[in-house]
Amino acid sequence: MTLTGFENKTGNIVSAVLYLLISLFIILNIFSSKNFSAPYLSFLLIISIIAAAALTAAGLFIQKEIRIVLSSIFIITNIFIFSAFTVMTFSSNLKAVFLKSLLILVLIFLAGMTFVFIRVLSFTDDSETYITGDGKADAGVILGAAVWGGNRPSPVLRDRINKGYDIYIKGSVPKLVITGGGSPNEMTEAEVSKNALIKYGVDPQNLIVENESNSTVEQIHFVRDNLYKKRNWKKIVIISDNFHLMRSKEICSFNDIKADCISTDKSYSTEGYMNFYLKESFALIIFWMCGI
Numbered sequence: 001m002t003l004t005g006f007e008n009k010t011g012n013i014v015s016a017v018l019y020l021l022i023s024l025f026i027i028l029n030i031f032s033s034k035n036f037s038a039p040y041l042s043f044l045l046i047i048s049i050i051a052a053a054a055l056t057a058a059g060l061f062i063q064k065e066i067r068i069v070l071s072s073i074f075i076i077t078n079i080f081i082f083s084a085f086t087v088m089t090f091s092s093n094l095k096a097v098f099l100k101s102l103l104i105l106v107l108i109f110l111a112g113m114t115f116v117f118i119r120v121l122s123f124t125d126d127s128e129t130y131i132t133g134d135g136k137a138d139a140g141v142i143l144g145a146a147v148w149g150g151n152r153p154s155p156v157l158r159d160r161i162n163k164g165y166d167i168y169i170k171g172s173v174p175k176l177v178i179t180g181g182g183s184p185n186e187m188t189e190a191e192v193s194k195n196a197l198i199k200y201g202v203d204p205q206n207l208i209v210e211n212e213s214n215s216t217v218e219q220i221h222f223v224r225d226n227l228y229k230k231r232n233w234k235k236i237v238i239i240s241d242n243f244h245l246m247r248s249k250e251i252c253s254f255n256d257i258k259a260d261c262i263s264t265d266k267s268y269s270t271e272g273y274m275n276f277y278l279k280e281s282f283a284l285i286i287f288w289m290c291g292i
Helices: 010-030 038-058 064-090 097-121 155-169 189-200 216-228 242-254 270-290
Strands: 139-142 176-179 207-210 236-240 259-263
Touching: 010 064, 038 064, 064 097, 064 270, 097 242, 097 270, 139 155, 139 216, 155 176, 155 189, 155 236, 155 259, 176 189, 176 216, 189 207, 207 216, 216 242, 236 242, 242 259, 242 270
Parallel strands: 139 176, 139 236, 176 207, 236 259
Antiparallel strands: none
């Protein structure tokens, strides 16, 4: 189950199917006449305890990096457990069961990453709806990105600001939500975005600032808890880079937020694109499975 509760969402469905299959395989093996190695069964028990501990710890830590590592451990250990019981259930020869389990783990991981990578790569945003100003939403949400020199937007953040300003000036959204925390001794991502938008001529009263988050999930939770529900919004527009949009939309969907997505015009090298899409694919799997 994910950290944020059981609902009819992609990650919950995947988790439910995985655990149902593991449970089924355990039951089948209990009534099997196969002789299983006691040390190996003990090893699987330890792996199961590690998986549970990693998931629990991931929900307790604040630091995003630590939570990602713990979530990765949870996902990999669970896939290994599934792989092990698959081998134990369907293999007539239980020799080298550990190596066979590792091989299945690698194959499942590669297949899953490939499937998600293709989905993220082929994601189409909603720019055409808003390019003429015909699209309407309650607010545009500019997701945070790096700050350079302590007080100026990086090229990535600048492109997000520009795209947000573009739909604001066209009248597609009456408000802009600017998000993102910062490192010590520098302005937050949201403050830098606010300054840039005010210089463009945006009325400060139409800017809503969130300057404490350090992840996309936290930014969308802020919108959910402080704006979307309280102000009875019907739809928002997420503004970010294209490789980031599918995960952002999935997070919105999980939190019952209706969201369109608009990609920036930022261009990257082929190598850069592949790197970002791979990272986002793995990040999407972590969100689906752990809500992080």
